[in-house]
Amino acid sequence: MEFVSAAAESRYAALVRAAPESVVGLDFDGTLSPIVDDPTQAHIHPDAAKVLVALAAQVRAVAVVTGRPARQALDLGGLEEVADAVHASGKDLFVFGQYGNERWSSAERRIVSPRPPAGLATFERELPRVLREADAAEAWIEDKGLAVAVHTRRLPDAEAAFVRLEGPVGELARAHGLVVEPGRNVLEVRSPGMHKGQAVHSLVETTGATGFLYAGDDLGDVEAFEAVAAHGRGGLSTLLVAVASEEQQALVERADVLVEGPDDVLDLLRMLTADAEALRA
Known part of the structure; x- marks a missing residue:
């Protein structure tokens, strides 16, 4: 895990202070789950459920924003069980599937989805x-x-x-x-017009967040990074986390923090959870 600059470290500190009013958005494949040859076997990291539940206690909401169908992410991640614990603490877990075309939340427990695109x-x-x-x-x-x-x-x-x-x-x-x-x-x-950036905008509007951390690893996360950066220019406390890989470097130049894979992502989330809890103690 590497902060790319002193300014990035300052943004992290600001996000810790804003944690109770912040959203943490996470891609699934390559971020919460290792990349595997068979996507149907891309199960969430074994430590992720515990980390996400602890994190949710310190922030306003946690969201998984993925190109996968929402049902796949829920099943492969065991996210309905995670949602039970998150909801019991009075917080929200969101799942945005198919780049934001599908939406599920721990409060509503149903997938809202449009019809398939013409063509x-x-x-x-x-x-x-x-x-x-x-x-x-x-x-x-x-x-x-x-x-x-x-x-x-x-x-x-x-x-x-x-x-x-x-x-x-x-x-x-x-x-x-x-x-x-x-x-x-x-x-x-x-279909055109829907991307992960729209999911970020929706989360900010829905939750009234004043801070946003987003972690991703692929080209599909570029729009999410750009949306978070735009909210940062508008006054939100933000942190952009890129999972660097040999296959894809598109996010690196936009990132505040570079990590090597799901293990590093979870270490960062553990650190954020501990620092936010300590600040509020």
């Missing part, structure tokens, strides 16, 4: 042809309901396949009024 079904029917033409027929297609993800991680040369597919998948998506969100050896196709 997505046709895109998915035409996708196998594009994969074959790009010599990536064995790429894994994940139907997420509101989006379709093309994973190359399981292929022999995952990065080369990803590069071959970026152009044709993007072209097919645009032909059906959709957008592509590139990630770590994955191309996610979904």
Whole structure:
């Protein structure tokens, strides 16, 4: 764990002071869960539930903001059980799935979701042809309901396949009024206009937060970083945490804190919890 500057350390101290009125937003894959070849096996870090419950006692709300469907995140993270403990303490746990298109909270306990975007079904029917033409027929297609993800991680040369597919998948998506969100050896196709930055804005508005920590690891978190930074310029106490990786460095130049993976993320959250509790003692 590394603070990138003295200014970043000052922002952390300000966030500790603002902790009771702050929201902590966390990506799932690569942040709370290690990156694995099979996304269906990406279980939350074994220490995360305990850390999140302790953290929730010191902040206004905790939110998981993920590209996964909300139901997947709830199940893989055991987040409904975490929500029980968080709600019992009078605090809130939110889950924003599919980049904010789906919303679940410990108070309402139901997933609010729009209909799938027009064009997505046709895109998915035409996708196998594009994969074959790009010599990536064995790429894994994940139907997420509101989006379709093309994973190359399981292929022999995952990065080369990803590069071959970026152009044709993007072209097919645009032909059906959709957008592509590139990630770590994955191309996610979904409707335009909704991204993790919108989830950040919604959380600030819903909770009335005066502070915001966001931690993420991938291109899909860029909009969340930008939204948090915008609120920082508007007066909120903010801290941006990037999980650096060899595959993706997009967040590093925007971050206040660099961490190496879920273990480091949880160490930072433990530190925030302890410092906020000590300040209020």
